[in-house]
Every structure is written in structure tokens, then in C-alpha cells.
Amino acid sequence: MLAVPPGLDPDLLRAFVLIAEGGSVTRAAARVGRTQSAVSMQIKRLEDFLGKPLLHRNGRGLSPTPHGAWLLDRARQVLALNDQIWTGFWEPALVGHVRLGVPDDYALRWLPTILADFAETHPAVEVEVVCFNSETLAGRMEVGLLDLALLTEGHAAPGWTGQEVWRGPLRWVGSTRHGTHRRDPMPLVLAHHGCTWREAALDALHGIGRACRVTYNSATQAGCFTLALAGLGVTVSTTAPLPEGLAWLGAADGLPALPDMGIELLQSRSVAGSPAAMALAAGIVRGFAEAP
Structure with a gap:
């Protein structure tokens, strides 16, 4: 039997998406209500988990690496499904x-x-x-x-x-x-x-x-x-x-x-x-x- 791959933490993916879209750890931290160091640690954990660098710094801030660009669209899809499942169970129907x-x-x-x-x-x-x-x-x-x-x-x-x-x-x-x-x-x-x-x-x-x-x-x-x-x-x-x-x-x-x-x-x-x-x-x- 094939080994079951480990699961990805949606919170780590959300931190990555927010930084990739906004180009800033500061803005991402403000969005999720965490400190900058906590969000930076989340990105470090995600990069360690996947074994590839996901973000690099340029003249305008942080942007995805080639591996990060590949992950970005897929992370958005995972988060959309995650949020839909959570909302479907916990939010009352409007x-x-x-x-x-x-x-x-x-x-x-x-x-x-x-x-x-x-x-x-x-x-x-x-x-x-x-x-x-x-x-x-x-x-x-x-x-x-x-x-x-x-x-x-x-x-x-x-x-x-x-x-x-x-x-x-x-x-x-x-x-x-x-x-x-x-x-x-x-x-x-x-x-x-x-x-x-x-x-x-x-x-x-x-x-x-x-x-x-x-x-x-x-x-x-x-x-x-x-x-x-x-x-x-x-x-x-x-x-x-x-x-x-x-x-x-x-x-x-x-x-x-x-x-x-x-x-x-x-x-x-x-x-x-x-x-x-x-x-x-x-x-x-x-x-x-x-x-x-």
C-alpha cells in the first residue's frame, strides 16, 4: 500500500497566500491578527514541510518563487474548499x-x-x-x-x-x-x-x-x-x-x-x-x- 501523505495545515497556506498577494508579512499579520514573527514562523514551517523556498524578496517586497507560484493557485483552491466546509457546518443558513x-x-x-x-x-x-x-x-x-x-x-x-x-x-x-x-x-x-x-x-x-x-x-x-x-x-x-x-x-x-x-x-x-x-x-x- 502507498503511504498516506501528511496533511497540509490550512493556517500555513493562508499565511502564504496573504503574503504572496500582498507582498508583505506586516499586512498579512494584520489580516490574521497575529504578530509578524508568528506569521514568518508559519512560512518557515510551510517551507520546511514542503522542502522548497516559497517566497523571495525583490525591490517591491516579497513575491513567490517558481515553487511558490505553483503552490499559490492550489493553495487558494484548498482554502476556498476549507472555508466552504467550515461555513456549511457552523454558520446558520441565510x-x-x-x-x-x-x-x-x-x-x-x-x-x-x-x-x-x-x-x-x-x-x-x-x-x-x-x-x-x-x-x-x-x-x-x-x-x-x-x-x-x-x-x-x-x-x-x-x-x-x-x-x-x-x-x-x-x-x-x-x-x-x-x-x-x-x-x-x-x-x-x-x-x-x-x-x-x-x-x-x-x-x-x-x-x-x-x-x-x-x-x-x-x-x-x-x-x-x-x-x-x-x-x-x-x-x-x-x-x-x-x-x-x-x-x-x-x-x-x-x-x-x-x-x-x-x-x-x-x-x-x-x-x-x-x-x-x-x-x-x-x-x-x-x-x-x-x-x-
Whole structure:
């Protein structure tokens, strides 16, 4: 008979995944509520157990070695199954209906994984996803038509405080065929007045004295990308995969740096009385934190 292989400790795998994704023992220790030395010892135990180095230090922090990269995807799968089993036995089954508002570009980028994970642990909860721009979603939150909403920072109505779940750079996007960014004045494809992305783009161009004009408006990122593909203007976006025919633009193209932008999670005042909505809110925060 073949010898039964020894079991892997999920806590050791979780420490490894958190460091590999965040590049830092400090951040991983904060996530699991342990000291840095305790988490470092966990990684040492895992490397001793597997007999291979799993992490190495580079200029930006810690990153997986080739053996670590091979382990990373498999460790995520093991942890997902571990958490699903634990939740299935110890957490009471949730039922209910949650109304979630999110801009379409955020929905496509982040929600598939977040909602798939949520459905595995809470299959009896019905989630209604509503896609509009941030300004419209903020208005729906005010009148009680949504339980949760993901908004670009700066759109929450007065008196509403959102929890930041992501922050990253805003960048210029233009057609690879039309050289739109070289026109004078430079045509722009942006959202409507009041959008924080629009104001950031215009402020940056005015700051360097670059002539520009907004030639088209679109309430959605998909609409802005479509118009930019047609060579009708330069647009802006957070870092994400771009459709074929679009490219990131920057200082080499004569364009100024843009500020970082955040994504905020707003919760309606009734969420505290809805375990299903509270569970989805926690899942969204966790999903953004774990996203690569």
C-alpha cells in the first residue's frame, strides 16, 4: 500500500497566500491578527514541510518563487474548499433579498468572483444587481431603492459615509490607430458634469495649459471606451484590461499624471437589520482585499 501523505495545515497556506498577494508579512499579520514573527514562523514551517523556498524578496517586497507560484493557485483552491466546509457546518443558513448597485465597469471587473464566492456560502440569498453610474446609484441609495452600492469616491450624498474598498491610479486611455491625443485642442470622451473622473482629467490638463474640449459624454465606461476606439476622443479609466485597439497613455505622450481614485461601499441604514446584506457587504470588502 502507498503511504498516506501528511496533511497540509490550512493556517500555513493562508499565511502564504496573504503574503504572496500582498507582498508583505506586516499586512498579512494584520489580516490574521497575529504578530509578524508568528506569521514568518508559519512560512518557515510551510517551507520546511514542503522542502522548497516559497517566497523571495525583490525591490517591491516579497513575491513567490517558481515553487511558490505553483503552490499559490492550489493553495487558494484548498482554502476556498476549507472555508466552504467550515461555513456549511457552523454558520446558520441565510435567506433574503439584497439589492446591490454598481457601475458596469466595476461589475465586470470585480463582481463575478465576489458573487460566485458569496453564492457558494449563501445559496439561499437572492442578490439583485443594478448597474448605473455612481451619481444615479447615490440617488437610489438616498431614496431607499438599494441596500448596498459601490461608488466612485466623491459621489456619496451629504451625510452618507462610504467604506473605501479599493484605491488605484486613474490613467489616460486612447486609440492605438487614431493618435487622438496629438490633436489640438485634444478631444475628450468623459462622463457628465459632476463625475470625479471628469473633474480630475480636466483639472490635470488645465494645470499644464493643455488645450482640450469634451466632444462626447457617456454615463458608462463601456460607452467611453467605444467612443475612444472610434478615435473620437481620449478618455480615462482605472487600471484594468483594455479592449483591443486601446492603449494606456501618459507622460511620454505629453499627458499629465492623474490622481488616485477610490471605490467606496455604501450601506443603507436598514442593512444593520439584514444579516444577508451584512454578509454580502463583508464578502465585497473581502473580495476587493483579496483581488490581485
